[in-house]
Amino acid sequence: MGSPPAPRAGETDHANLGNTFIDPQDKFWSLYLSDAEKYDKLRIESWKGDTEGILIFTGLFAATVATFTVASYSMLFPDPTQHTAALLTTLIALSVNGSQAIVIPAPPVFQASTAAVCINALWIISLFLALACALAATLVQQWTRRYAHHVQRRAPPHIRGPVHVVLVMGLRRFGMKQAVAAIICTLHISVGLFLAGLGVYMSSAN
Structure with missing residues (x-):
């Protein structure tokens, strides 16, 4: 039996078509993107979980602070x-x-008594910070959706790869992780101010 004929010019070996990249850079960027997708998934889930928890807690907390503030506002008159x-x-x-x-x-x-002024000042600042945290968490959710849209868009690896690098560098320069941590820290400060005002209110009632 003779050897199989050599493929003609212009023909492609279909057995190796799945392992062939149209662009030489696709192999490098495909390896990069396959590893980056794991971190993107964890990063997006972390941001979504943090912001959803912040929004739920902030909604309940802001309603509570607003109720106390309305009740104590009459102490100033x-x-x-x-x-x-x-x-x-x-x-x-x-x-x-x-x-x-x-x-x-x-x-x-x-x-107005000093206690009344302190109580209302603490609770109004607490309410303002809580609303600011809710707004910031909403912005983070919007940025997360835009980031997920860009990193999950369909395109050749040699196009998606550089875009992903630019996005990650932008996140690091902006400090997205630090921004979420700052929102949580600000929310803790808001709760602390409310508790401080509640302590002053209870002490002045005695």
């Missing part, structure tokens, strides 16, 4: 019932004394 009681006392005195002259005392100048 005079109680209208006291002025009404003073007027009623004056009217009763007029009806009893008849035509005798009665000096109507001027209403006292109201000044």
